[in-house]
Amino acid sequence: xxxxxxxxxxxxxxxxxxxxxxxxxxxxxxxxxxxxxxxxxxxxxxxxxxxxxxxxxxxxxxxxxxxxxxxxxxxxxxxxxxxxxxxxxxxxxxxxxxxxxxxxxxxxxxxxxxxxxxxxxxxxxxxxxxxxxxxxxxxxxxxxxxxxxxxxxxxxxxxxxxxxxxxxxxxxxxxxxxxxxxxxxxxxxxxxxxxxxxxxxxxxxxxxxxxxxxxxxxxxxxxxxxxxxxxxxxxxxxxxxxxxxxxxxxxxxxxxxxxxxxxxxxxxxxxxxxxxxxxxxxxxxxxxxxx
Amino acid sequence: xxxxxxxxxxxxxxxxxxxxxxxxxxxxxxxxxxxxxxxxxxxxxxxxxxxxxxxxxxxxxxxxxxxxxxxxxxxxxxxxxxxxxxxxxxxxxxxxxxxxxxxxxxxxxxxxxxxxxxxxxxxxxxxxxxxx
Numbered sequence: 001x002x003x004x005x006x007x008x009x010x011x012x013x014x015x016x017x018x019x020x021x022x023x024x025x026x027x028x029x030x031x032x033x034x035x036x037x038x039x040x041x042x043x044x045x046x047x048x049x050x051x052x053x054x055x056x057x058x059x060x061x062x063x064x065x066x067x068x069x070x071x072x073x074x075x076x077x078x079x080x081x082x083x084x085x086x087x088x089x090x091x092x093x094x095x096x097x098x099x100x101x102x103x104x105x106x107x108x109x110x111x112x113x114x115x116x117x118x119x120x121x122x123x124x125x126x127x128x129x130x131x132x133x134x135x136x137x138x139x140x141x142x143x144x145x146x147x148x149x150x151x152x153x154x155x156x157x158x159x160x161x162x163x164x165x166x167x168x169x170x171x172x173x174x175x176x177x178x179x180x181x182x183x184x185x186x187x188x189x190x191x192x193x194x195x196x197x198x199x200x201x202x203x204x205x206x207x208x209x210x211x212x213x214x215x216x217x218x219x220x221x222x223x224x225x226x227x228x229x230x231x232x233x234x235x236x237x238x239x240x241x242x243x244x245x246x247x248x249x250x251x252x253x254x255x256x257x258x259x260x261x262x263x264x265x266x267x268x269x270x271x272x273x274x275x276x277x278x279x280x281x282x283x284x285x286x287x288x289x290x291x
Numbered sequence: 292x293x294x295x296x297x298x299x300x301x302x303x304x305x306x307x308x309x310x311x312x313x314x315x316x317x318x319x320x321x322x323x324x325x326x327x328x329x330x331x332x333x334x335x336x337x338x339x340x341x342x343x344x345x346x347x348x349x350x351x352x353x354x355x356x357x358x359x360x361x362x363x364x365x366x367x368x369x370x371x372x373x374x375x376x377x378x379x380x381x382x383x384x385x386x387x388x389x390x391x392x393x394x395x396x397x398x399x400x401x402x403x404x405x406x407x408x409x410x411x412x413x414x415x416x417x418x419x420x421x422x423x
Binding site for chain 1: 299301302303304305306319320321331332333334335336360362369371373404
């Protein structure tokens, strides 16, 4: 049986842990709201970009002149997986679920005899992937969203992807992130970046055929890299919101566990306190009787 | 001019404007063009320049854009801007300082890609200053 003093100290330490976790939960909730607003604000641009690109791609029916970003390199050998995770821990299984999806995809691709390359965005994912696949990691980008993720941050990622594509370092590129479903549910998702897959948005609502200025090819050449950046940006924003959501629920349950623990320890403490008082009383009484 | 066209200006980070206007003049790569209601469907790239919003025969709003795309159709104009600021919100002193610090960075940059990126930003900032 632990001494009374040890128990008292234990209770105090669990209490201060609980204070920290509940504060972190509060902070995560505030950040989550901000991240959600930001993701919301970025949606119109992505939506219109997708619509524009959809109508362009439809008119550019995979001819020989179609840019490689749209049509692909024609090969399917080297896959680049861009993995977005968080820079910080204490967010439950958030990073692990993304990494698990990536791992299973790596195994699948390798079993098919394909070459896999990894680009890690965020420190935690890199640390987890480094254990098994250190030789596959071709680059990593950290400390993106310290405060507020800006579009320029996303272009850092997309520029790197584009530079690698231009250098012919991969054929297919996929982006892994956690899609934000709700504060307690985040779904690890794979999004194909290269070659471009038009979203299944409702086809050209006006039905009109567009004139292009300059030509389709040129616009497409400008639009595709832009679209890649937009998709990465959207994914990173969702990822940020998911991270905060995951942290919030992880910290919530940590706070609850600490509460349970404090209750148990306090009960224990009171019991042993009473026991020692009773023992002392018996000693005094039996001492008095002996006289 | 009874007919209005719906004008939407979006930057990657937010929706900047969504209103009904008489005409918008957009700086296309191959020349400025005005869009009114009933315009033929066009998709165009933009150069660095200023969008003019016309209402009731006068310019009611001027917005600086650092390139992007525009989509015009009979009932709406959508501009996807890389970066957009209202001319009224541009502070000359701030932009001037930005140019200076960018120039300093350009001198220090060694990598080719980095230099090109900074040079492009200087160009945008200079155009912004000239637009005011």
